[in-house]
Amino acid sequence: MTKLNWGMIGGGEGSQIGPAHRLGALADGRFALAAGALDHRPEEGRAYAQRLGIAEDRAYGDWTEMLAGEKGRDDRIDLVTVATPNATHFEITKAFLEAGFNVLCEKPMTLTVEEGEEIVRVARKAGRICAVNYCYSAYPMVRQARAMVRAGELGRVRLVVTNFSHGHHGDAGDADNPRVRWRYDPKMAGVSGQFADCGIHALHMASFVCDDEVERLSADFASTIPSRELEDDAMVNFRLAGGTVGRLWTSSVAIGRQHGFDIQIFGETGGLRWMSEQPNQLLYTPVGGRTQIIEKGEAGLHAEAQRLSRVSIAHPEGFPLAVANIYCDLADAISGEARDGLPDAEAGVRSMAAVHQAVASARDNGAWVDARPPMFR
Ligand code: NAI
CATH class of the missing domain: 3.40.50.720 (NAD(P)-binding Rossmann-like Domain)
Structure with a gap:
């Protein structure tokens, strides 16, 4: 090749x-x-x-x-x-x-x-x-979660809950460190701090796994360290177009949390949980049943999860290989083989609209707003 x-x-x-x-x-x-x-x-x-x-x-x-x-x-x-x-x-x-x-x-x-x-x-x-x-959408077990939702294995998805909350900017004594300060300064970071930095990964993940677009949202932003002009903590409620209820918490002052990115999907017949710090496992609970651990690389995964599992079962695969999956999909796409999961510019602009609309909502005491970019309304 x-x-x-x-x-x-x-x-x-x-x-x-x-x-x-x-x-x-x-x-x-x-x-x-x-x-x-x-x-x-x-x-x-x-x-x-x-x-x-x-x-x-x-x-x-x-x-x-x-x-x-x-x-x-x-x-x-x-x-x-x-x-x-x-x-x-x-x-x-x-x-x-x-x-x-x-x-x-x-x-x-x-x-x-x-x-x-x-x-x-x-x-x-x-x-x-x-x-x-x-x-993050290219981890094999995230693709497995999406494939299970698409195959109807959870029934209709009622609720999706996602967090991307870490504590690395929680030290008020370090707030003036130039490597930290710019993130909360609108002249450098734009209209949003933590939500634009980490929250959009979580919002994209919710939309990606549920295979549906974010339609409306209501946001509460807080600058818990008062010298910060932009938010260091945000709670965002949202609805997907198909009616799924969404909840998102993102924070940079959650001391004790490290990477702090996880997602739970609750359907009519089962629930799923994925955590970025244990990316090779997906927890699945059928309604009325026990929680099971689905492992990257095990037999019987959906084809998309199998395709992106690199090394055999129980050997950890981490962040750089998730990025490698994005590059593999790009290489395929450049060579003319369409790749369904590749996050594109449309996903990029949907995030930007969600950021700007969340800012507007937070300024208006959490009023519900249309989260979509004008070109997709
Ligand atoms: P950084 O500040 O650690 O590094 C930025 C690099 O870009 C430096 O090497 C700098 O010299 C270079 N640079 C700056 N302006 C340049 C220019 N005009 N032309 C060429 N090089 C230039 O920043 P970091 O954290 O690596 O972030 C970079 C981007 O990656 C940001 O947009 C950030 O949001 C994103 N990011 C995404 C992550 C993800 O999970 N997808 C994780 C971390 C960062």
């Missing part, structure tokens, strides 16, 4: 998410790291790219140089990952799509709903893939 050429923007040395992308993209031999503009400091970015094995002429100082350089090549990159800070996602993603490149953009895809809708339109017009890195 010929490897696809992959490029990366952001994710430089010491970044949080860069290593997960490199481990994920390169895990299956489907991509080769061919180009990069990895750092906001051009010289550091060029040097690091070369240390990662990128040829000197494709170790770019910034993304505009990379766009110009890659456009003219016969062996141009087949996919570019945008893993820069949020405020830059829109212009970089748009420019690469318009030039005919496929893009994997980090979440949140944009800062505004209008920008998100523009990305959907540009991707459609260019006929290129624009995926968004909702990587």
